[in-house]
């Protein structure tokens with residue numbers, strides 16, 4: 001039997017001609033209009049552009065939160081949108097971490113329990129989940145806050161817990177949508193320093209959506225978007 005085999009030499013993440021069309025009744029809106037680029041393993045890449053240009057849509061399609069209308073995304077050799085929903089969920093749980101603007105912590109769980117959830121989702125046993133969560137919180141300077149609820153933490157502390165939750169299972173890639181958007185500039189800079197430090201220590205790839213030049217300045221490359229397209233990719237020094 002003849003088999004069609006697709007052999008592709010891949011970058012760590014490769015986006016191929018992504019199009020995303022949102023439909024509201026009769027009205028169609030093209031939020032991504034043919035986006036192709038690659039992400040290198042271990043880099044910090046920022047996606048920068050004005051409000052409504054498609055940054056979050058792109059991040060959601062790259063990370064498998066949402067499906068593109070057409071086009072392909074390869075992550076670590078896997079054709080993401082060819083996976084079934086269950087396979088995609090499993091792949092994301094194992095390989096990816098997520099950081100959001102408003103932290104998305106579960107309010108009734110402590111910092112430790114919030115971080116443990118990531119480990120439990122990949123099938124870790126209770127004891128090892130707890131140990132890993134403790135270590136992750138220690139690493140980001142939250143050792144003395146492990147039993148606090150999110151409501152008892154400052155914004156910066158909540159984002160630290162969210163970062164521990166995103167990184168505890170040592171994912172290869174972390175997607176961050178406006179990670180400092182809800183923080184003052186000093187706390188935002190501390191969070192970016194922490195991300196930079198974790199990136200350098202563990203060679204994890206970070207893809208950060210932002211409209212803040214200061215946040216983008218922590219990255220090796222900046223992808224500039226406008227109206228659903230990439231308008232340039234800026235390579236930065238050092």
Ligand SMILES: Nc1ncnc2c1ncn2[C@@H]1O[C@H](COP(=O)(O)OP(=O)(O)OP(=O)(O)O)[C@@H](O)[C@H]1O
Pocket residue numbers: 022023024029031049050051052053054055056057058211
């Ligand atoms: N579910 C949806 N249905 C219809 N249109 C949508 C939907 N989600 C996003 N859009 C539209 O797609 C465009 C891109 O949205 P997106 O959230 O990706 O932009 P963004 O660059 O991340 O913006 P911001 O910086 O303000 O968060 C916007 O015009 C938005 O209104």
